[in-house]
Amino acid sequence: MIIEPGELLAKIDSPADLRQLSEDQLLQVCQELRQFIIDNVSIYGGHFGASLGVVELTVALHYVFNTPYDQLVWDVGHQAYGHKILTGRRDAFHTNRKLNGISGFPKRKESEYDTFGVGHSSTSISAALGMAVASQYKQELDRHHIAVIGDGSMTAGMAFEALNHAGATDADLLVVLNDNCMSIDPNVGALKEYLTDITTSRTYNKVRDEIWNILGKISKFGPNAQQIASKVESGIKATLLKQSNLFESLKFRYFGPIDGHDVHHLAMVLNDLKKIPGPKILHCVTVKGKGFALAEKEQTKWHAPGLFDKVTGEIYKVHHTTPQPPKYQDVFGHTLLEMAEQNPKIFGVTPAMPSGSSMNIMMKAMPDRALDVGIAEQHAVTFSAGLATQGLVPFCNIYSSFMQRGYDQVVHDVCLQNLHVVFCLDRAGFAGADGQTHHGSYDIAYMRCIPNMVVSSPMNEQELRNLMFTASQDGMGPFTIRYPRGEGVMPAWRTPLELIEVGKGRTIQEGEEVAVLTIGHIGNYVVDVCKNLKLDGLRPGHFDMRFAKPLDEKLLHHIFQKYDKVLTVEDGCLQGGFGSAVLEFMADHGYQAQVKRLGIPDVIVEHGSQLELHRLCGFDPEGIERAVREMMDVAVRV
Numbered sequence: 223m224i225i226e227p228g229e230l231l232a233k234i235d236s237p238a239d240l241r242q243l244s245e246d247q248l249l250q251v252c253q254e255l256r257q258f259i260i261d262n263v264s265i266y267g268g269h270f271g272a273s274l275g276v277v278e279l280t281v282a283l284h285y286v287f288n289t290p291y292d293q294l295v296w297d298v299g300h301q302a303y304g305h306k307i308l309t310g311r312r313d314a315f316h317t318n319r320k321l322n323g324i325s326g327f328p329k330r331k332e333s334e335y336d337t338f339g340v341g342h343s344s345t346s347i348s349a350a351l352g353m354a355v356a357s358q359y360k361q362e363l364d365r366h367h368i369a370v371i372g373d374g375s376m377t378a379g380m381a382f383e384a385l386n387h388a389g390a391t392d393a394d395l396l397v398v399l400n401d402n403c404m405s406i407d408p409n410v411g412a413l414k415e416y417l418t419d420i421t422t423s424r425t426y427n428k429v430r431d432e433i434w435n436i437l438g439k440i441s442k443f444g445p446n447a448q449q450i451a452s453k454v455e456s457g458i459k460a461t462l463l464k465q466s467n468l469f470e471s472l473k474f475r476y477f478g479p480i481d482g483h484d485v486h487h488l489a490m491v492l493n494d495l496k497k498i499p500g501p502k503i504l505h506c507v508t509v510k511g512k513g514f515a516l517a518e519k520e521q522t523k524w525h526a527p528g529l530f531d532k533v534t535g536e537i538y539k540v541h542h543t544t545p546q547p548p549k550y551q552d553v554f555g556h557t558l559l560e561m562a563e564q565n566p567k568i569f570g571v572t573p574a575m576p577s578g579s580s581m582n583i584m585m586k587a588m589p590d591r592a593l594d595v596g597i598a599e600q601h602a603v604t605f606s607a608g609l610a611t612q613g614l615v616p617f618c619n620i621y622s623s624f625m626q627r628g629y630d631q632v633v634h635d636v637c638l639q640n641l642h643v644v645f646c647l648d649r650a651g652f653a654g655a656d657g658q659t660h661h662g663s664y665d666i667a668y669m670r671c672i673p674n675m676v677v678s679s680p681m682n683e684q685e686l687r688n689l690m691f692t693a694s695q696d697g698m699g700p701f702t703i704r705y706p707r708g709e710g711v712m713p714a715w716r717t718p719l720e721l722i723e724v725g726k727g728r729t730i731q732e733g734e735e736v737a738v739l740t741i742g743h744i745g746n747y748v749v750d751v752c753k754n755l756k757l758d759g760l761r762p763g764h765f766d767m768r769f770a771k772p773l774d775e776k777l778l779h780h781i782f783q784k785y786d787k788v789l790t791v792e793d794g795c796l797q798g799g800f801g802s803a804v805l806e807f808m809a810d811h812g813y814q815a816q817v818k819r820l821g822i823p824d825v826i827v828e829h830g831s832q833l834e835l836h837r838l839c840g841f842d843p844e845g846i847e848r849a850v851r852e853m854m855d856v857a858v859r860v
């Protein structure tokens with residue numbers, strides 16, 4: 223079903239069309255845009271609250287600035303649906319996040335209005351500054367550069383690195399801080415307190431508009447007058463705010479806070495800011511989920527709610543008559559709490575993903591021992607290392623793709639010092655609809671090359687619990703446990719906690735001719751494949767290796783001695799991954815066998831459902847069965 227846009231929105235094929243409208247019509251554009259997002263996301267899914275919260279900002283930015291010549295960079299990009307709809311993708315919006323459809327995040331190859339590919343947070347200020355400095359170099363002095371960043375994304379080190387750099391330049395950079403007091407979960411940290419302090423300082427707010435008016439008038443008298451005005455403004459701000467202004471201290475001109483839902487005021491302010499040179503920040507206060515009452519009320523739930531009834535607000539759930547397997551993240555969350563109740567050394571650390579990782583289970587029960595440190599993966603890793611130096615056992619849970627940001631910390635702060643930090647990498651393998659920025663493709667490769675690191679992956683809930691239990695034992699060092707987005711396979715998952723010998727694989731079935739070696743949840747596909755093959759009297763061996771490092775060498779010797787053909791299957795990159803480790807073992811020990819590896823090839827894989835992407839890469843059940851049959855030289859059944 224294609225959603226019909228409202229009357230004005232239907233005529234906006236690009237921001238140039240928007241700019242033809244009178245300012246009086248902007249309110250209607252905002253209403254129609256908001257409705258179009260609600261209509262589409264309710265039936266096609268995707269991120270929700272964040273885009274609703276920036277409708278007015280999106281309209282005002284494209285109305286005032288000459289995009290795409292003026293360069294607009296969205297941070298994370300989960301809030302950029304309105305931007306996509308106004309920039310030529312209205313009629314394709316129903317394909318959002320679907321296989322071969324448009325991406326859920328800005329992407330350079332999708333549109334000239336998407337100035338920078340995003341998905342991971344806190345990159346916008348750096349990228350926009352790079353563009354601004356390039357414009358200066360190219361003498362494009364009329365070009366504006368705008369980074370729109372949320373208060374959550376502002377908590378990351380990268381954002382501060384960029385502010386620090388930008389403040390020492392005279393680049394034309396406008397940072398729009400979209401402050402809604404939320405990350406996915408409620409935002410955390412001292413910066414949040416600081417922003418609230420500015421937002422609620424009554425005295426400051428009272429005189430703010432007057433300062434603004436004076437500045438507007440003075441700036442007409444040239445650069446010197448501006449300098450004087452700027453000093454006056456800073457002085458007043460510093461005395462009126464409890465602390466001196468953080469952004470002003472970093473040599474940004476700070477404006478705001480203003481109501482980010484007043485499109486007319488926004489347009490006016492942005493127009494004024496266009497005339498002010500150098501780095502400046504506009505602090506906008508918005509409500510995540512604005513315009514959809516339930517989303518305003520329960521902002522975490524409506525960050526990305528899944529499909530829902532837009533009238534009743536009911537979020538659709540599939541109802542089952544039999545018990546279903548839990549999500550891996552929930553097994554993690556409950557198991558961590560269960561272990562922490564027994565072991566006082568255990569701590570939980572999450573960089574801004576309490577709900578997504580289910581760390582919130584322990585945070586609720588033990589608020590002092592499970593901590594959200596903000597969108598700060600690098601800090602989360604080194605903070606965990608610090609805990610470990612004191613004999614604690616931190617479970618640092620980071621989505622596989624976000625862990626890429628903390629890599630030096632894993633090497634330098636954890637592995638070189640052989641510290642006992644347990645990394646639980648959720649969303650390992652294909653993330654699905656979030657696409658290329660979120661796939662957890664590389665972790666086996668990037669973790670297994672570091673000395674001291676153990677790399678493991680459970681095939682089911684019981685293995686996840688046992689690996690967590692094993693990893694928590696005294697005497698362990700750095701330990702990675704990777705598992706995918708979604709459900710496992712065991713409805714009755716609360717099995718007793720048991721130790722697993724580190725580096726020990728598991729024989730699922732012995733067979734003939736072909737040995738299939740799997741790591742992690744993807745092994746369940748092979749279980750199904752083996753059942754299918756059995757119908758034709760075919761019986762490959764199947765081994766759940768569990769560890770990519772250390773490898774189960776005893777089991778591998780057995781496999782290479784018994785089988786001529788080896789198939790490896792992993793939901794991870796082929797370059798340097800689990801299959802590569804098996805090939806290294808084969809070469810190092812002088813075995814000769816026909817080896818085929820299935821996994822994520824050396825290309826960027828876009829968005830789609832996890833199964834669609836497995837199929838695309840040839841390691842869905844059919845692809846695996848085909849590979850086994852080819853290796854056995856047996857025709858594929860039709």
Ligand SMILES: Cc1ncc(C[n+]2csc(CCOP(=O)(O)OP(=O)(O)O)c2C)c(N)n1
Binds near residue numbers: 573
């Ligand atoms: C490096 C990184 N870590 C974590 C995430 C997951 N994530 C996506 S949006 C988000 C919250 C962002 O908060 P904010 O910037 O304030 O935007 P809002 O959703 O409030 O509009 C988080 C934690 C991410 N995309 N990138």
Ligand SMILES: CC(=O)[C@@H](O)[C@H](O)COP(=O)(O)O
Binds near residue numbers: 300341406653
């Ligand atoms: C934009 C972003 O990075 C998150 O919202 C991410 O989409 C969450 O992914 P999950 O839905 O897998 O928790």
Ligand SMILES: [Mg+2]
Binds near residue numbers: 375
């Ligand atoms: Mg926010």
